[in-house]
Amino acid sequence: MAVTAIAIRKGRKFDQVLEGARVVFLRDGYEGASVDDIARESGVSKATLYNYFPDKRILFVEVATRECRRQADEAEAVVDLSDPPEIVLPEAARRIIAFSLSDFGRNVFRISVAESERFPELGREFYENGPALLRERLGSYLTGAVERGELRIDDIDLAADQFAELCKADIFPCVCLGVKRDFDQSAQDRIARGAVEMFLARYGTRRV
Numbered sequence: 001m002a003v004t005a006i007a008i009r010k011g012r013k014f015d016q017v018l019e020g021a022r023v024v025f026l027r028d029g030y031e032g033a034s035v036d037d038i039a040r041e042s043g044v045s046k047a048t049l050y051n052y053f054p055d056k057r058i059l060f061v062e063v064a065t066r067e068c069r070r071q072a073d074e075a076e077a078v079v080d081l082s083d084p085p086e087i088v089l090p091e092a093a094r095r096i097i098a099f100s101l102s103d104f105g106r107n108v109f110r111i112s113v114a115e116s117e118r119f120p121e122l123g124r125e126f127y128e129n130g131p132a133l134l135r136e137r138l139g140s141y142l143t144g145a146v147e148r149g150e151l152r153i154d155d156i157d158l159a160a161d162q163f164a165e166l167c168k169a170d171i172f173p174c175v176c177l178g179v180k181r182d183f184d185q186s187a188q189d190r191i192a193r194g195a196v197e198m199f200l201a202r203y204g205t206r207r208v
Contacts, residue, residue: 010052017042017052021063030060030107057111061122064108065129071099072137081141084150085200088141089163093192096134096167101183106175135160151203159203166195 020042024033035056039046053059075095079088099105108126116123138160145151153159169191174180183191 013042013044013048014052017044017049017059018063018066020044021059022067025060025063025107026067026104029103030056030111033060057115057119057122060111061108061125064104065125067104068126068129068133071095072133076137081144082148085145085204086196088145089196089199090192092138092141092163093167093195094188096164097171097183097188097192100168100171100175101181101188106181109176131161131164134164138163150205152205153203159199162202163195163199166198167191169194 017038020040021033021038024038024041027033028037033056035046035049038059039049042049049059053062075092079091081088108130112123112126135157139156142151142153142156142159146153146156171183171191
């Protein structure tokens with residue numbers, strides 16, 4: 001199906017629908033969220049909702065891409081990007097892990113992968129506002145750290161991707177395959193600590 005065939009239509013209540021959908025998806029997950037609940041939370045009719053989003057999957061991915069950006073903006077707001085990697089990277093790792101383990105994060109990844117063959121624009125949107133956005137934000141910080149002499153990195157994009165993948169160690173295959181979904185705080189801290197230590201061992205200018 002062509003991208004234009006399911007293009008999102010915008011209008012006066014577009015943002016209102018997105019906010020209502022965000023509340024319902026975060027509360028009930030993708031499977032548990034009904035169109036009736038989303039319309040009710042948004043304060044619009046089902047006809048209005050369908051006028052903007054003809055498919056719940058499209059609405060979910062649109063909400064997810066905005067949520068990814070919101071979380072990225074929030075993460076930048078709570079850290080000082082001039083701080084050294086030993087301070088910034090642990091916070092980044094914790095947030096990456098928390099999102100990967102959340103119902104929302106699992107669902108958007110699963111749906112984007114499952115539907116990418118029929119609706120490649122869904123996968124593309126999530127990639128650009130998820131993994132690619134993370135690479136961009138991390139890359140910007142890493143570039144500054146290199147300029148300050150705190151890190152030695154030749155390929156910023158590769159390093160940013162490597163850090164994100166280190167934060168998924170153990171978690172990602174378990175979550176994707178349904179082997180394990182609950183990781184307590186000590187397990188999350190262990191993964192975050194290991195990701196930061198390995199990254200700094202490779203790119204740091206001093207031993208960690």
